Amino acid sequence: MDFGTVLLILMLVIIAIVLGVGITLAVLISRGVVGLVKIGKPKYESAKRSALKVRAESSTGPVAEILKQRVALAEALEATGRSLAVAQGAGQYTGNLEPIFTSLQQAGKVTEHHLLVAQQEPDAAVQALYVKTLGTQVEQITKTATGVRQALAGTAAPAGDVDLTDLTRTLEIEATMLKKWAQTYTELGND
Incomplete structure (x- = not known):
């Protein structure tokens, strides 16, 4: 091989290495950014809600009531969403609660929009x-959000006393049979 061919091969290898490192870094950085966004979003929402609570407590008149309604709405929907997600993650039967919650979220978005309009209204009488x-x-x-959470709690009830009583009775029978079997086996071994 002549010097030009060797140089060409080395250049191609260097370009391939640089491209590989560049693509790897791009993937790692994009995944890191997405991860940070996923981690940061709940904290941002929590900080936003805390600021809204403070504004609601420090405000007066109809504006304070509007802000309190916004806080109550957001907290109810968030708590219900978390409860539903945990129940589904645990494999708990949720029936039609998910579509009900989806409709509830949509109603909440519309109401939140109306509350924002009300908050911006300059006339206190109209705000009232x-x-x-x-x-x-x-x-x-x-x-309704509380009802969804209560329905989830109702389906997560522990096994009834009847089931546990039957289980205890079955366990006692099994223990008695094992004890008798052990005695019989021991007696047979002594013969």
Whole structure:
């Protein structure tokens, strides 16, 4: 081989190595960024809700009520979403609770939008009217969200006493039979 061919082969090897390292770094960085976003999103939402709580407590008049309704709505939907996710992750039967919760989330988004509009309203009298009408919707959504969580808790009830009593009785019978078998086996060995 002449010098030009060797140089060409070396250049191709170097380019392949640089491309391999570049692609590997790009994949690692993109996965790291996605991971950070997944980790950071709940913390961001929690910080946002905490700031909203502080604003609700420090505000007065209809604005304070609107902010409190926003907090109640967000907390109810988040708690219900977490409960449903945990139940599904554990393999618990959830029936039609997931579509119910999806509809509840959609109603919550619409209500949240209306609450944001109400919050921006410059007239306190109009804000008070928003508080009255939207308060009913927020209450319905939070009660339904609580109902979903209660339904999940109801299906997660432990086995009843009847099942445990039957299990205990079966265990006692089995223990008695093993004891008699051991005695019979020992007596046969002594003969």
